[in-house]
Amino acid sequence: MSALPATALREVFGLSHAVALITGAASGLGRACALLLGQAGAYVAVNHLPGSAAAAAAVCRDIEAAGGQAMAVAADVSQQEEVEAMLRQVVDRFGRLDILVANAGIENGAPFQDMTLQQWQQVIDVNLTGSFLCARAAIRQFLRQPPQPGPPRANGRIVCMSSVHQIIPWAFQANYATSKAGVAMLARTLAQEFGPQRIRVNAVAPGAIRTDINRPVWETQAALEELLTLIPYGRIGEPRDVAQAVLFLVSDLSDYVTGATLYVGGGMTDYAAFRGAG
Numbered sequence: 001m002s003a004l005p006a007t008a009l010r011e012v013f014g015l016s017h018a019v020a021l022i023t024g025a026a027s028g029l030g031r032a033c034a035l036l037l038g039q040a041g042a043y044v045a046v047n048h049l050p051g052s053a054a055a056a057a058a059v060c061r062d063i064e065a066a067g068g069q070a071m072a073v074a075a076d077v078s079q080q081e082e083v084e085a086m087l088r089q090v091v092d093r094f095g096r097l098d099i100l101v102a103n104a105g106i107e108n109g110a111p112f113q114d115m116t117l118q119q120w121q122q123v124i125d126v127n128l129t130g131s132f133l134c135a136r137a138a139i140r141q142f143l144r145q146p147p148q149p150g151p152p153r154a155n156g157r158i159v160c161m162s163s164v165h166q167i168i169p170w171a172f173q174a175n176y177a178t179s180k181a182g183v184a185m186l187a188r189t190l191a192q193e194f195g196p197q198r199i200r201v202n203a204v205a206p207g208a209i210r211t212d213i214n215r216p217v218w219e220t221q222a223a224l225e226e227l228l229t230l231i232p233y234g235r236i237g238e239p240r241d242v243a244q245a246v247l248f249l250v251s252d253l254s255d256y257v258t259g260a261t262l263y264v265g266g267g268m269t270d271y272a273a274f275r276g277a278g
């Protein structure tokens with residue numbers, strides 16, 4: 001998962017004994033974050049939908065095989081009661097919560113004139129309302145628990161998984177792009193609101209990363225070549241590219257960083273089509 005051995009990861013990023021909840025962690029970016037934070041010493045709660053229990057259990061086994069501790073916890077992040085029950089389970093098992101990676105997200109695009117209310121709401125519910133519900137539950141827990149012993153550090157850290165589409169408009173994905181613009185503003189607003197309590201809130205905005213959510217844009221050579229015209233850095237991202245950015249933002253190395261978006265897109269937000277044009 002990472003070039004650095006686990007002992008070095010623990011030393012550098014200092015997550016030993018921190019408790020991290022990662023939503024949507026049975027696959028894709030969430031899985032990569034769970035594995036890397038586990039290697040860096042965090043106790044990891046691997047959230048998943050009920051239908052992904054086997055995949056989540058496999059992520060937990062991988063974390064444990066690398067010497068970490070993990071639990072799987074089922075919840076649909078768009079459902080208030082399920083999110084609250086999830087938080088209770090995590091705190092029952094690990095005693096506290098230090099880190100939330102609000103990663104769970106979906107796409108369900110359509111030409112705008114054909115987009116149904118149900119399609120619109122499903123994406124907003126999971127991506128935006130899910131981030132709200134998980135961040136609220138995490139912040140309530142951060143506020144009620146004593147700070148971790150040890151040197152002064154943040155009393156809680158949240159990373160919201162956004163997207164380059166928080167600023168790049170995305171035709172046929174109006175629900176998704178709107179949800180991610182909302183996620184970005186949620187993160188900044190929470191950073192402002194909870195700075196005085198030393199709770200840090202940041203966003204990571206991935207570009208095209210090789211996961212199942214965007215398989216059609218990378219699985220054939222022709223599609224990949226077309227995709228690469230959008231990426232100045234000339235390669236597709238891998239899940240670990242995103243996990244490494246998340247690890248930085250949840251660690252004390254970024255203790256003075258809050259309200260920021262870290263773009264992980266190989267320069268996708270920098271108008272690749274303008275190279276030699278305009």
Ligand code: BGC
Binds near residue numbers: 163164206214217
């Ligand atoms: C989407 C991917 C897409 C990427 C770049 C991400 O937020 O989930 O499907 O490839 O943005 O467009």
